[in-house]
Amino acid sequence: MAKRFGILTSGGDCPGLNAVIRGAVLKGETVYGHEFVGFKDGWAGLVYGDIMELNRSTVRGLSHEGGTILGTSRFGPYTEPDGGPDNIKKVLKNLGIDGVIAIGGDGTAAASKRLFDDGINIVGVPKTIDNDIDATDYTFGFNTAVEIATEAIDRLRTTGNSHKRCMVLEVMGRHAGWIALHSGIAGGAHVILIPENPESLDQICAWVTSVKARGRSPMVVVAEGFKLPEMTEAYSTKGLDGFNRPRLGGVGEVLAPLIEERTGIETRATVLGHIQRGGVPSAYDRVLATRMGMATADLVAEKGWGQMVALHGTRIDRITFDEALGELKTVPQDQYQEIRVIFG
């Protein structure tokens, strides 16, 4: 009987998830004669056995589609009622599924590792627009998010210039400022503020004022996780997420009136939010995601349980869940200082 594998997407969605699903299914079917199903809505589909068939025809044309056809959630495989390895093993047995492919971020990898340690055949694919998983050089979704944020900077710049205003763009990035750093450099921002490096309001206003003094309209890019030195936590007013972590967002709207009050320069804030996660993946992300999906078909064929695929240089390698769960990949100080010298 053909081997059968189940794919799920968990955590925040990200452009490229569908391309991974397509890559895994096409290679698994074509090269190994494997069958695939999708678990719907993250770990929930696995816990409740809620599946959809995945085959050559259901994944047709998927590589350019944003989001995930499987749905995603922050449902926990352990914390929710009915969860846990014993129940999941029964579900897999009843559905005739030989192994699970979990596509997700660090939280999904942590949950996958626990399930693997509890005897479940599972492999992982790293994803996040934040690009903060250390064990892989890049995660798909990041490049698309940077393209979208860069376009937003380009657009804010023309309206900012026309009104001679200071424009503040807030991008995502909970613990890591990669999206802010890359889009800020690409868009020629005058100030880039990231979670890894607090900057005082005095310093921010000094940069903004010097830009204005030479007749330009200041462009500030700030990551949602940025903190002024006096802030103990990242700005959050939207309650907790499904895993009890504060939902971030809004620090740009806090900064804009402070900058305006301090400098006298009219200032507007834009929070880019989930626009960064929606829509079609860039060509780079489609290629990376497709390659990772295909490499995952090899991984399950070889019973590489407890491992994930990862990009190292141009190669798709394999790493263990433990390696994937090391330190978060934050922006190193030298990379930030490299660009900081030209702020203002």
Ligand SMILES: Nc1ncnc2c1ncn2[C@@H]1O[C@H](COP(=O)(O)OP(=O)(O)OP(=O)(O)O)[C@@H](O)[C@H]1O
């Ligand atoms: N240590 C853990 N043990 C068990 N379950 C976990 C663990 N960490 C996370 N999970 C579960 O996995 C889900 C997905 O993780 P999380 O919400 O952190 O997203 P992610 O996979 O890190 O993706 P992203 O951060 O990019 O949105 C969580 O909502 C939670 O239910």
Ligand SMILES: O=P(O)(O)OC[C@H]1O[C@](O)(CO)[C@@H](O)[C@@H]1O
């Ligand atoms: O979709 P949600 O639950 O609002 O999550 C937002 C978070 O997810 C991410 O987009 C990816 O981890 C973060 O940048 C952001 O803080």
Ligand SMILES: [Mg+2]
């Ligand atoms: Mg995460």
